[in-house]
Amino acid sequence: MEQLTNRAQAVNRSPMTFSERIYLPAIFKGLTITLGHIFKKKATYNYPEVKRPFSPTFRGLHVLNRDEEGRERCTACGLCALACPAEAITMEAAERKPGEENLYREEKYAAKYEINMLRCIFCGFCEEACPKDAIYMSETVMPANYTRESFIYKKEDLLIPHPKKQENA
Amino acid sequence: MLLLQVDIAFIIEKLILITVILLGSLGIAMYATWAERKVAAVMQDRRGPNRAGPFGILQPLADGLKLFMKEEIIPERSTRVLFILGPCLAMLTACMTSAVVPWGPDFTLSNGHIVSLQVADINIGILFIFGVVSLGVYGIMLGGWASNNKFSLLSSIRAASQAISYELAMGISLIALLMMTGSLSLREIVSQQHGFWDGHWFTWYFFKQPLGFLIFLVCAFAELNRAPFDLAEAESELNMGYHLEYSSMKLGFYLFAEYVNMFVSSAIMATLFFGGYNFPFMDAVAQHVPAWLFTLLCVGVLMTKIIGFILFFMFVRWTLPRFRYDQLMRLGWKSLIPLALVNMLITGIVILWVLK
Numbered sequence: 212m213e214q215l216t217n218r219a220q221a222v223n224r225s226p227m228t229f230s231e232r233i234y235l236p237a238i239f240k241g242l243t244i245t246l247g248h249i250f251k252k253k254a255t256y257n258y259p260e261v262k263r264p265f266s267p268t269f270r271g272l273h274v275l276n277r278d279e280e281g282r283e284r285c286t287a288c289g290l291c292a293l294a295c296p297a298e299a300i301t302m303e304a305a306e307r308k309p310g311e312e313n314l315y316r317e318e319k320y321a322a323k324y325e326i327n328m329l330r331c332i333f334c335g336f337c338e339e340a341c342p343k344d345a346i347y348m349s350e351t352v353m354p355a356n357y358t359r360e361s362f363i364y365k366k367e368d369l370l371i372p373h374p375k376k377q378e379n380a
Numbered sequence: 381m382l383l384l385q386v387d388i389a390f391i392i393e394k395l396i397l398i399t400v401i402l403l404g405s406l407g408i409a410m411y412a413t414w415a416e417r418k419v420a421a422v423m424q425d426r427r428g429p430n431r432a433g434p435f436g437i438l439q440p441l442a443d444g445l446k447l448f449m450k451e452e453i454i455p456e457r458s459t460r461v462l463f464i465l466g467p468c469l470a471m472l473t474a475c476m477t478s479a480v481v482p483w484g485p486d487f488t489l490s491n492g493h494i495v496s497l498q499v500a501d502i503n504i505g506i507l508f509i510f511g512v513v514s515l516g517v518y519g520i521m522l523g524g525w526a527s528n529n530k531f532s533l534l535s536s537i538r539a540a541s542q543a544i545s546y547e548l549a550m551g552i553s554l555i556a557l558l559m560m561t562g563s564l565s566l567r568e569i570v571s572q573q574h575g576f577w578d579g580h581w582f583t584w585y586f587f588k589q590p591l592g593f594l595i596f597l598v599c600a601f602a603e604l605n606r607a608p609f610d611l612a613e614a615e616s617e618l619n620m621g622y623h624l625e626y627s628s629m630k631l632g633f634y635l636f637a638e639y640v641n642m643f644v645s646s647a648i649m650a651t652l653f654f655g656g657y658n659f660p661f662m663d664a665v666a667q668h669v670p671a672w673l674f675t676l677l678c679v680g681v682l683m684t685k686i687i688g689f690i691l692f693f694m695f696v697r698w699t700l701p702r703f704r705y706d707q708l709m710r711l712g713w714k715s716l717i718p719l720a721l722v723n724m725l726i727t728g729i730v731i732l733w734v735l736k
Contacts, residue, residue: 245698
């Protein structure tokens with residue numbers, strides 16, 4: 212039969228030698244290996260007490276950003292929804308009325324902004340697509356929940372705290 | 381009237397001793413389950429149970445509680461009486477063996493009363509142990525047979541044939557030892573191993589019977605159904621083996637009996653080959669400490685040896701892969717039994733012509 216690769220190795224089927232047949236040297240060797248592992252560093256983090264540091268490129272739960280005065284940056288342009296391969300983002304745009312300049316940075320804003328976290332694949336394309344630096348992915352892992360509805364994150368869930376009104380909120 | 385002359389003090393003394401030994405062996409077996417998981421963890425660079433209490437020391441209690449809370453299932457087509465009798469027998473025989481092990485030297489109270497730290501000093505101690513250990517296979521056989529399950533039956537047949545085969549080599553290796561001791565009483569054997577050095581040679585029988593000890597050790601692994609000889613449970617081929625149909629505390633009894641057996645067989649190995657409660661320079665120590673402290677020290681030394689053996693059992697379990705059935709039988713019948721016979725022969729020759 213023609214061999215596909217040249218990596219095949221012949222198995223040594225010669226009968227066991229005496230030192231192999233009494234097993235003891237092999238057992239001793241095995242014991243030294245396993246006993247040596249007692250003094251090795253454990254790979255485990257004691258999770259709730261010790262948290263494993265995230266990688267700098269970690270993509271966690273989304274946040275909607277505000278500017279320095281606490282105005283929402285999002286203009287509901289829809290580029291994030293367009294970029295999203297999982298179609299997890301929906302939004303409705305609205306026009307800023309006079310007197311709302313302290314709430315919204317641009318003349319147009321997202322009246323409704325929802326991300327379905329069950330659809331989201333955390334690829335980060337929305338973050339890259341956003342021309343206004345409005346959406347970011349934080350270093351938070353999505354918490355578990357019981358209902359499907361609770362995984363549809365509304366704008367209120369996504370917005371970061373107001374820098375002036377909600378201190379350390 | 382003679383029958384009515386019961387020595388109440390004697391009965392109370394023995395009852396207290398039995399209670400302490402039973403609780404002690406159960407407690408050590410309980411923490412052996414914890415230690416097994418810890419040992420497995422450190423050998424595999426993990427952490428093991430560490431949530432229940434500091435270092436997870438409450439884990440055995442949680443495990444026991446879990447087993448008690450589980451639903452008790454008896455299969456409809458099983459033989460009910462035997463099904464229940466199986467785990468009971470396994471547990472009973474596991475606990476019975478500790479009766480003849482001397483746990484420490486005699487201890488004299490201030491009123492001259494001598495307290496023996498051995499439940500029963502019967503002059504056929506080793507024979508008693510062999511008898512009870514052989515009974516232990518009934519627990520496995522009954523459990524496997526009564527389950528009415530082919531995996532259980534296969535596994536119990538394996539366990540029984542393994543236990544019977546290795547008992548032979550174990551017995552023959554012990555005969556060589558008994559030719560040197562000249563006594564079957566464990567107390568006598570321990571007192572022959574007094575101290576550590578008798579001026580010519582070590583007193584412990586390990587140094588006089590190293591090959592015998594090796595054979596005994598291998599057979600003890602097989603008798604306990606522990607890795608590398610845990611063919612009876614072979615979870616990859618027999619779905620946990622003879623306790624496949626068991627649930628709740630009946631399963632717990634089977635699992636727990638293994639640890640009690642491990643404790644008892646460690647105690648017997650320490651007693652027969654490693655001097656029991658004797659330790660080097662014990663005479664010098666006895667002169668300088670009060671009697672009660674010396675007794676405690678002796679018990680502590682025996683416990684240290686036992687725990688060392690238990691840890692060794694665990695190290696081996698997490699190091700070696702399981703033997704195949706034919707390899708196991710070949711090792712037992714073709715290697716260990718001839719080796720034990722040769723050992724017996726050499727011992728006899730040495731006793732007859734060299735030491736006479």
